[in-house]
Amino acid sequence: MQLFDSHAHYEDAMFAADRYERLRRIKDSDIKYILNCCSDVEVMDTVIDIIEKFDFAYGSIGVHPHWTAQTPENYLEKVEKLATHPKVVAIGEIGLDYFWNEPKDLQKKIFVQQLELAQKLDMPVIIHDRDAHEDTIEILEQYKPRGILHRYSGPVNILQRAFDFGMYVSFNNDLTYPAWNKAPIECLKITPWDRLLIETDCPYAPPFERENDRCEATDVARVVKEIARLRGVSEEFVAKVSMENAKRVYRIK
Numbered sequence: 001m002q003l004f005d006s007h008a009h010y011e012d013a014m015f016a017a018d019r020y021e022r023l024r025r026i027k028d029s030d031i032k033y034i035l036n037c038c039s040d041v042e043v044m045d046t047v048i049d050i051i052e053k054f055d056f057a058y059g060s061i062g063v064h065p066h067w068t069a070q071t072p073e074n075y076l077e078k079v080e081k082l083a084t085h086p087k088v089v090a091i092g093e094i095g096l097d098y099f100w101n102e103p104k105d106l107q108k109k110i111f112v113q114q115l116e117l118a119q120k121l122d123m124p125v126i127i128h129d130r131d132a133h134e135d136t137i138e139i140l141e142q143y144k145p146r147g148i149l150h151r152y153s154g155p156v157n158i159l160q161r162a163f164d165f166g167m168y169v170s171f172n173n174d175l176t177y178p179a180w181n182k183a184p185i186e187c188l189k190i191t192p193w194d195r196l197l198i199e200t201d202c203p204y205a206p207p208f209e210r211e212n213d214r215c216e217a218t219d220v221a222r223v224v225k226e227i228a229r230l231r232g233v234s235e236e237f238v239a240k241v242s243m244e245n246a247k248r249v250y251r252i253k
């Protein structure tokens with residue numbers, strides 16, 4: 001089986017001590033590609049370093065809503081410059097997060113600026129939406145970007161609205177947690193096979209069986225297993241369609 005972890009964070013400080021050793025081990029696994037997603041300006045150079053060192057790694061560049069208050073005024077210039085790197089294939093992750101207390105107006109401003117940049121550069125976007133479903137979809141419907149709702153766990157009618165203009169959705173190991181999996185499972189049920197991606201969001205979201213551990217890209221195999229079980233198809237089928245979809249949306253040959 002060949003797998004594409006469409007959303008990993010090897011740039012994260014939790015991987016500071018063993019980032020490169022863990023990335024090297026991916027070569028001996030079922031992981032064919034990872035998309036290393038960026039979260040703020042401070043880690044952008046690490047994302048670039050990772051994608052330059054490892055053939056299987058592609059990257060995104062962008063500012064996550066949780067980091068908007070600390071974002072320098074001229075951040076967009078850096079995003080635009082790094083977005084031209086041949087292995088940077090998306091703008092992300094961007095969006096809205098009302099779980100924490102970052103000012104909503106600032107979040108919206110930075111979200112919209114990055115959506116407009118993605119449109120200008122003709123690149124897909126990776127969307128983070130936490131407890132901000134209605135505002136997120138309203139903004140997305142104005143721009144209708146190509147891209148992915150990542151680790152989405154909101155209402156199915158909002159996901160359907162995103163499918164209506166061609167967006168994709170990615171599922172992670174939240175599917176394995178009995179306490180949280182109801183919304184993602186409902187979303188999984190209505191997801192067409194040609195819109196589905198898989199991800200880990202590592203190091204943050206281990207499978208239920210290893211609740212207190214870090215996770216890493218290889219844990220995407222557990223996501224495949226759970227989707228196969230829930231939808232009554234083979235793991236090979238889930239691996240194949242999610243690989244095709246990720247390569248299509250990120251335009252990887």
Ligand SMILES: [Zn+2]
Pocket residue numbers: 007009037093201
């Ligand atoms: Zn992320």
